[in-house]
Amino acid sequence: MNVYARIATTTAPGGKLLHFPKPAQAQSRLLIPREHGSWAIWALPLISGAAVGYGSARDAAIAPVLWFSLATASAFLIYQPLEILLGLSLLRARTPREVRLAVAWIMALTAIAVSSVLELLRLHRTLVLVLGLVALVCFGVRTLLGRGRKWRVPKQLIGAVGLTSTAAGAYYAITGRIDRVALILWLASWCFAVGQIEYVQLRLRTAQVRSRREKARAGIRVSLFHWLIAGAAIAAWLAGAAPLLLVAAFIPALARLASWLFRPWRPLGVHILGFSELLQGVVFNVLLATAFLVRL
Numbered sequence: 001m002n003v004y005a006r007i008a009t010t011t012a013p014g015g016k017l018l019h020f021p022k023p024a025q026a027q028s029r030l031l032i033p034r035e036h037g038s039w040a041i042w043a044l045p046l047i048s049g050a051a052v053g054y055g056s057a058r059d060a061a062i063a064p065v066l067w068f069s070l071a072t073a074s075a076f077l078i079y080q081p082l083e084i085l086l087g088l089s090l091l092r093a094r095t096p097r098e099v100r101l102a103v104a105w106i107m108a109l110t111a112i113a114v115s116s117v118l119e120l121l122r123l124h125r126t127l128v129l130v131l132g133l134v135a136l137v138c139f140g141v142r143t144l145l146g147r148g149r150k151w152r153v154p155k156q157l158i159g160a161v162g163l164t165s166t167a168a169g170a171y172y173a174i175t176g177r178i179d180r181v182a183l184i185l186w187l188a189s190w191c192f193a194v195g196q197i198e199y200v201q202l203r204l205r206t207a208q209v210r211s212r213r214e215k216a217r218a219g220i221r222v223s224l225f226h227w228l229i230a231g232a233a234i235a236a237w238l239a240g241a242a243p244l245l246l247v248a249a250f251i252p253a254l255a256r257l258a259s260w261l262f263r264p265w266r267p268l269g270v271h272i273l274g275f276s277e278l279l280q281g282v283v284f285n286v287l288l289a290t291a292f293l294v295r296l
Helices: 003-008 027-031 036-056 062-085 096-122 128-145 149-175 180-205 212-218 220-238 245-249 251-262 270-293
Strands: none
Touching: 027 062, 027 096, 036 062, 036 149, 036 180, 036 270, 062 096, 062 128, 062 149, 096 128, 128 149, 149 180, 180 220, 180 245, 180 251, 180 270, 212 220, 212 251, 220 245, 220 251, 245 251, 245 270, 251 270
């Protein structure tokens, strides 16, 4: 008899079966977003937007971007516990203590976010309210879609609109303006995030697909989207709206997709996939920032 069987059949004096308590749920799982990819979709555009703003503005302001980063970080960390309290997450607050902890966490972060926004208003960065409204609308739409599995990917795409707005927000916080560059940074970051989300879902769906023909058939929609983004970047360059190097920012994602299509089948390593996509995000944002800092 193995150790697990012995535990299951252990009885207390008097013949009553002993009940072992379930392992406690780590409280950090309630408070810290569990979708690791969302961290990169939020933070990397913020860094690239700040870099472009700092490099392109003669009188770059550092204090506003620090307050903006604090405000967006607070809002980002509020999201998951708020979903849990609203019953929109697969996670649950199991005890009254966990509910109190989530409420206290939300209240503390809300106070930090409000204070940061007020400081931004004092620094004449009033358009952060528009960006905040966009994020709030994205949260509302995700809420309306509920918890159904069929809405999982659409919810991620909608959430990415709010998360990637940090690119335009950080640029605006430093320069004091939302112009064509800010909007292109936001749009490019969102398009890349959409491509990442769709690629990850494709890899998960085709984990057991072995032939190149079947992979090509399954990935045709994702492939067309990647080529469409690259074509849009070329069109923006030809129209004089974006630098030529913006096209280069999307090439590694195309190369990654082509590599998957033509290489021999191998078992899917989820952790390796997550790490490689994080690296893809870093490369994209470095190239994106470079495209606007080194005009060709």
